[in-house]
Amino acid sequence: MGIxxxxxxxxxxxxxMRKHLEELDDLRRKNLGELGRMTVEMSxxxxxxxxxxxxxxxxxxxxxREADLVARGIEEGLSLEELEDLARREDGSSSAAAE
Amino acid sequence: xxxxxxxxxxxQLEELLLDRREALGELVLGMYVQNSWDDDLxxxxxxxxxxxxxxxxxxxxxxxxxxxxAAPAPVEPETAEHTGEHExxxxxEHTGEHDYPATGEHTAxxxxxxxxxxxxxDLPTGDHLAGGTGSQDERDTPGEPVKPxxxxxxxxxxxxxxxTAAPTPSATAPTPSATSAPPATAPxxxxxxxxxxxxxxxVPATAKPQEGAAKPQEATDATPDNRLDxxxxxxxERERRARTxxxxxxxxxxxxxxxxxxxxxxxxxxxxxxxDQALATAAASITASExxxxxxxxxxxxxxxxxxxxxxxxxxxxxxxxxxxAAANREAATEWVRSQSxxxxxxxxxxxxxxxxEAGEQGAPPPPPPPGAAAAVDSPEANRKxxxxxxxxxxxxxxxxxxxxxxxxxxxxxxxxxREAEERVAKAEQAAKAETPxxxxxxxxxxxxxxxxxxxxxxxxxxxxxxxxxxxxxx
Numbered sequence: 001m002g003i004x005x006x007x008x009x010x011x012x013x014x015x016x017m018r019k020h021l022e023e024l025d026d027l028r029r030k031n032l033g034e035l036g037r038m039t040v041e042m043s044x045x046x047x048x049x050x051x052x053x054x055x056x057x058x059x060x061x062x063x064x065r066e067a068d069l070v071a072r073g074i075e076e077g078l079s080l081e082e083l084e085d086l087a088r089r090e091d092g093s094s095s096a097a098a099e
Numbered sequence: 100x101x102x103x104x105x106x107x108x109x110x111q112l113e114e115l116l117l118d119r120r121e122a123l124g125e126l127v128l129g130m131y132v133q134n135s136w137d138d139d140l141x142x143x144x145x146x147x148x149x150x151x152x153x154x155x156x157x158x159x160x161x162x163x164x165x166x167x168x169a170a171p172a173p174v175e176p177e178t179a180e181h182t183g184e185h186e187x188x189x190x191x192e193h194t195g196e197h198d199y200p201a202t203g204e205h206t207a208x209x210x211x212x213x214x215x216x217x218x219x220x221d222l223p224t225g226d227h228l229a230g231g232t233g234s235q236d237e238r239d240t241p242g243e244p245v246k247p248x249x250x251x252x253x254x255x256x257x258x259x260x261x262x263t264a265a266p267t268p269s270a271t272a273p274t275p276s277a278t279s280a281p282p283a284t285a286p287x288x289x290x291x292x293x294x295x296x297x298x299x300x301x302v303p304a305t306a307k308p309q310e311g312a313a314k315p316q317e318a319t320d321a322t323p324d325n326r327l328d329x330x331x332x333x334x335x336e337r338e339r340r341a342r343t344x345x346x347x348x349x350x351x352x353x354x355x356x357x358x359x360x361x362x363x364x365x366x367x368x369x370x371x372x373x374x375d376q377a378l379a380t381a382a383a384s385i386t387a388s389e390x391x392x393x394x395x396x397x398x399x400x401x402x403x404x405x406x407x408x409x410x411x412x413x414x415x416x417x418x419x420x421x422x423x424x425a426a427a428n429r430e431a432a433t434e435w436v437r438s439q440s441x442x443x444x445x446x447x448x449x450x451x452x453x454x455x456x457e458a459g460e461q462g463a464p465p466p467p468p469p470p471g472a473a474a475a476v477d478s479p480e481a482n483r484k485x486x487x488x489x490x491x492x493x494x495x496x497x498x499x500x501x502x503x504x505x506x507x508x509x510x511x512x513x514x515x516x517x518r519e520a521e522e523r524v525a526k527a528e529q530a531a532k533a534e535t536p537x538x539x540x541x542x543x544x545x546x547x548x549x550x551x552x553x554x555x556x557x558x559x560x561x562x563x564x565x566x567x568x569x570x571x572x573x574x
Binding site: 050 | 117119120121122123124125127128130131132136138145148149152
């Protein structure tokens with residue numbers, strides 16, 4: 001994470017979160033479109049490279065996770081610091097689970 | 100097809116292409132998340148995207164030629180005829196908000212964000228609102244229907260009011276309800292990002308109608324047309340179908356994995372049942388075979404016991420018969436020996452009498468001789484006869500004694516043979532018990548009994564021969 005500046009009022013933070021959520025949505029759509037384009041190209045070539053598709057889909061999945069986190073912060077009224085801590089905890093738990 | 104229609108069509112196709120690509124990307128994402136790849140599904144989704152892509156390419160290729168061909172055609176009169184109000188129903192259904200579902204999910208900016216409904220839809224409204232008051236009302240009350248008669252009077256008005264009226268459909272975009280939609284729908288579930296994505300581009304969408312309204316040429320191109328509407332609806336319908344198909348594909352993917360799991364569980368259970376049944380059948384067959392083996396063993400034991408009893412009975416009968424025959428033979432032999440002894444004793448008595456008679460002639464008076472013998476005794480011939488008789492008697496005695504000795508020896512040998520036969524029978528019985536089955540044992544005993552019978556018959560013949568020889572000797 002680390003995408004937001006520290007400080008500021010709750011309203012500012014919420015606005016920043018919403019803006020970032022919109023950016024994430026745009027990025028998600030863009031990546032999904034790119035993923036679809038890759039898939040179509042692979043289909044034209046006659047074979048699907050699952051490694052490439054997985055990489056791209058993994059990017060979209062990480063965007064989804066981040067968007068979920070930001071949406072949760074907006075919904076629960078978390079500050080940016082709390083949200084960052086939450087993100088770190090979740091990263092730690094997910095990496096521990098992966099290990 | 101006019102330039103505006105072509106543009107609109109092109110935009111729609113581009114939008115559809117983007118949507119389909121995104122839907123395909125969603126599909127790939129779903130496969131990635133579930134780690135369940137289906138190349139067929141990917142190929143189908145790719146084919147749908149490629150179809151739209153081809154169509155777009157065709158349209159792009161056709162557009163310049165058609166525009167060139169349609170360039171000299173008079174546009175102005177038609178543009179004047181087909182202004183927005185002609186196609187608008189009096190109910191005002193076809194304002195920007197009317198295509199949105201009543202659920203409120205799709206706010207104005209959501210559709211405007213795609214860029215589809217910019218020039219064509221909004222500018223005619225702006226033309227009609229050029230009269231002045233209508234535009235302000237439209238801004239203030241975005242949900243109210245537009246009143247075509249009022250706008251028709253202002254058909255020839257200047258574009259600036261149109262520019263102010265253009266954002267009408269998207270005027271709800273900055274409202275708190277529109278902007279607060281993402282947090283309301285945001286809780287971190289998998290379905291949220293698309294919703295947020297649809298609301299995301301709301302801000303840039305508000306700017307697009309203004310840009311479209313600033314160009315009067317596009318306003319004329321955006322005149323509503325039945326075909327265009329149909330095409331738009333068609334494209335929307337296809338877009339909706341594509342989204343539905345993508346969602347269905349995702350759902351089917353999840354359902355497929357669930358169904359597959361269920362099928363695997365069912366197969367495992369059915370195989371387990373079959374295995375249990377097979378085991379039960381095998382156990383039943385094993386039990387049945389054990390039971391049969393036990394029954395066969397019991398019946399065999401029973402038969403063996405019966406055969407043993409029968410053979411024992413036969414042996415006992417044979418032994419009894421043999422013993423009785425042996426006893427009879429002994430009795431007969433003893434009787435014969437006694438008779439021979441009696442004859443010998445009689446002969447001896449006769450010889451003693453004869454000797455006493457001869458001694459009486461020499462010293463004491465002899466007993467009175469038989470009437471016929473008195474003359475013979477006195478004569479030498481009679482003496483010779485007596486002597487001959489005595490010699491004959493002695494010879495006969497010796498012969499009988501020899502015959503008796505032979506008979507005793509023979510009897511002894513027969514008894515020995517009988518004893519040996521009994522021993523053989525006993526040995527045969529033991530051997531039969533040890534090795535041979537019941538029927539062969541019985542046969543062996545039968546053979547032994549036959550042999551004994553033969554021996555007994557031979558013994559009888561010997562005895563008869565001895566008796567005949569004794570009678571011949573006696574006569």
